[in-house]
Amino acid sequence: MLQLILQSVANGVLIGSVYGLISVGLTLIFGVMNIVNFAQGELLMIGMMAAYFLSGALQLDPLLIAPLVGVGGFLFGMLTERLVIEPIIKAPQSAQIIATVGLSLILANGVALLTGNNFFSVTTAYQDQSFDVLGLSFPASFVYAAACALVMAILLGLFLNKTRYGKAMRATSQNRYAVQLMGIDPRWMYMLAFGIGSALTMVAGAVILPYTLTYPYIGQHFILIMFTVVVLGGLGSVRGAIIAGLVVGVVQSMSTLVLPIEIQNLPVFVVFFFALVLIPGGGFQRIFRRRPN
Amino acid sequence: MATHTTSRAVKPRTSAAIGWLVFLVAVFTAPLYLDNQYDLRLAILVCLLGGASIGWNLLGGYANQISLGHITFFGIGMYTVAIFQSSLHLSPWLAIPVAVILSLAVAALIGWPSFRLSGHYFALATLALLPVSELVASGWESLTGGARGLSVPILPSGLATLQFDRPEPFFYVAAAFLVIVLAIARLVRFSTLGMRLSAIRSNPEAATLAGVDQFRAKMTALLISAAIVAIAGSLYGAFLQYVDPRTAFSWDTTLNLVLFAIVGGLQFWWGPLLGAAILVPVNEYASMQLSGNLAALGQLAYGVILLLLIIFQPRGLGGLLQTVFQRLEGGSRK
Numbered sequence: 233m234l235q236l237i238l239q240s241v242a243n244g245v246l247i248g249s250v251y252g253l254i255s256v257g258l259t260l261i262f263g264v265m266n267i268v269n270f271a272q273g274e275l276l277m278i279g280m281m282a283a284y285f286l287s288g289a290l291q292l293d294p295l296l297i298a299p300l301v302g303v304g305g306f307l308f309g310m311l312t313e314r315l316v317i318e319p320i321i322k323a324p325q326s327a328q329i330i331a332t333v334g335l336s337l338i339l340a341n342g343v344a345l346l347t348g349n350n351f352f353s354v355t356t357a358y359q360d361q362s363f364d365v366l367g368l369s370f371p372a373s374f375v376y377a378a379a380c381a382l383v384m385a386i387l388l389g390l391f392l393n394k395t396r397y398g399k400a401m402r403a404t405s406q407n408r409y410a411v412q413l414m415g416i417d418p419r420w421m422y423m424l425a426f427g428i429g430s431a432l433t434m435v436a437g438a439v440i441l442p443y444t445l446t447y448p449y450i451g452q453h454f455i456l457i458m459f460t461v462v463v464l465g466g467l468g469s470v471r472g473a474i475i476a477g478l479v480v481g482v483v484q485s486m487s488t489l490v491l492p493i494e495i496q497n498l499p500v501f502v503v504f505f506f507a508l509v510l511i512p513g514g515g516f517q518r519i520f521r522r523r524p525n
Numbered sequence: 526m527a528t529h530t531t532s533r534a535v536k537p538r539t540s541a542a543i544g545w546l547v548f549l550v551a552v553f554t555a556p557l558y559l560d561n562q563y564d565l566r567l568a569i570l571v572c573l574l575g576g577a578s579i580g581w582n583l584l585g586g587y588a589n590q591i592s593l594g595h596i597t598f599f600g601i602g603m604y605t606v607a608i609f610q611s612s613l614h615l616s617p618w619l620a621i622p623v624a625v626i627l628s629l630a631v632a633a634l635i636g637w638p639s640f641r642l643s644g645h646y647f648a649l650a651t652l653a654l655l656p657v658s659e660l661v662a663s664g665w666e667s668l669t670g671g672a673r674g675l676s677v678p679i680l681p682s683g684l685a686t687l688q689f690d691r692p693e694p695f696f697y698v699a700a701a702f703l704v705i706v707l708a709i710a711r712l713v714r715f716s717t718l719g720m721r722l723s724a725i726r727s728n729p730e731a732a733t734l735a736g737v738d739q740f741r742a743k744m745t746a747l748l749i750s751a752a753i754v755a756i757a758g759s760l761y762g763a764f765l766q767y768v769d770p771r772t773a774f775s776w777d778t779t780l781n782l783v784l785f786a787i788v789g790g791l792q793f794w795w796g797p798l799l800g801a802a803i804l805v806p807v808n809e810y811a812s813m814q815l816s817g818n819l820a821a822l823g824q825l826a827y828g829v830i831l832l833l834l835i836i837f838q839p840r841g842l843g844g845l846l847q848t849v850f851q852r853l854e855g856g857s858r859k
Contacts, residue, residue: 337828344821
């Protein structure tokens with residue numbers, strides 16, 4: 233029994249680190265731009281699709297394609313911000329929600345038109361391998377994905393804390409008017425933040441492809457997990473999102489011990505609901521408070 | 526629509542009354558000029574979905590609180606009617622109050638925590654409603670029939686069973702629902718509650734300063750709108766005589782409600798009806814023409830319309846009409 237519990241915690245940590253990576257993009261965009269991007273799930277889907285077709289065309293593993301997907305995602309995100317988000321950045325919140333929901337429809341159905349509503353998955357050399365440590369087994373594809381997530385999180389942390397642009401971006405998230413006086417153009421920061429947010433989520437799509445499958449409408453499936461993670465971690469908090477990702481992963485994985493697998497998302501929603509009820513301003517932000525939101 | 530524009534004229538009360546009269550006559554004589562079953566079916570859909578969208582708009586349009594889970598109440602209505610008719614052998618009319626009470630409970634459960642938090646939390650919370658309801662509906666097989674859904678048995682036709690051998694009688698039921706909902710929407714719009722919601726929409730902080738209890742106003746609007754959508758869903762369930770988790774809690778219908786309101790004009794009480802009257806037939810036509818992979822084309826068009834409208838014409842067609850009428854009136858005075 234202890235073995236089972238430990239195993240499911242381990243699985244949860246592996247999945248959860250990827251949940252963190254998926255959600256960091258959403259929370260970064262929210263923190264800097266004060267926009268909830270309802271199309272973030274579709275960005276993940278596009279990352280998965282891009283990794284699938286590129287790895288087929290170039291005969292490379294999706295994990296090696298991931299940096300390429302990241303660069304593409306960055307450019308795609310910047311372009312999208314310019315065309316779709318920029319016109320509504322000062323519009324009422326409802327207009328922003330509707331615009332990003334519209335964007336998610338366009339992306340999901342645009343891809344469905346191009347590829348057909350089919351399932352795609354890759355085969356890799358390591359898909360049946362696993363690492364056995366202390367009697368626990370860690371599937372290789374999950375371990376690699378979690379390692380990529382860790383690398384991305386470190387890179388993002390370095391960017392935000394050590395570089396001029398990262399500091400400017402954090403300043404923009406604190407006060408978008410004051411930064412203008414400091415010579416920072418917030419519109420450029422918005423493009424950059426949306427580009428980086430998109431890139432992170434698309435890279436996440438590429439690294440999870442080896443252990444899952446993709447189809448044009450898979451974004452809807454992931455968006456709720458993203459929202460749960462982001463709300464639990466505190467809207468706009470990068471560190472909170474990574475920790476909350478781990479929590480959600482472990483909760484989901486532990487719940488499969490007692491609940492049938494079809495309803496493994498139900499406990500996630502319960503967590504989501506309690507995050508809303510119990511903790512004003514979002515969960516972990518209270519523990520790791522850096523600034524009032 | 527006519528009522529709103531003419532109400533700005535010299536004798537608002539008389540012209541509003543004339544507007545309502547014209548509207549009522551036009552609606553209730555519809556079976557005379559929509560003489561085939563297909564058109565009448567579309568008219569029923571316009572009444573029910575348009576009515577639901579008007580309900581959504583009480584919160585989404587009046588107060589700017591976008592709900593992405595209102596179809597949950599619609600689905601609760603559909604399921605309650607189906608369960609009442611197939612398992613309990615009770616009249617659908619008894620199911621409607623039950624559906625309303627269930628929906629109010631769910632609405633209170635979601636509104637209570639999220640309206641206390643500012644900003645985005647309500648939209649986020651409502652988005653979680655649909656998948657949870659779908660999980661419950663497909664998981665609780667003894668009650669809901671699981672993924673296969675429930676079919677309502679054929680009963681003797683009549684108003685008591687809401688089953689008819691011709692579509693006309695059901696159309697009158699749906700039209701009566703629509704007229705009542707419109708009247709409620711008009712009433713709320715110009716009531717104290719409506720003013721409070723408008724204040725919240727245009728400036729939440731200033732509204733609080735002016736003494737508006739935001740939580741209470743939003744909550745009241747949410748409860749009214751949830752009840753309206755639940756009744757619309759109950760009637761829709763009685764009309765389809767079938768329900769399964771996918772049709773009851775569908776993301777497409779959610780988007781429809783939002784799109785009707787945006788196309789018609791969010792801040793007009795009649796806006797969603799205008800949107801539904803245009804888009805329901807377009808939608809039906811498109812889904813007949815586009816099949817297979819092309820089905821995505823219709824959804825793609827939805828996304829494009831949403832984006833273009835919200836960027837270039839956020840006041841919807843209603844706003845466009847209002848501008849045109851104001852120009853005409855201004856022109857005639859000169």
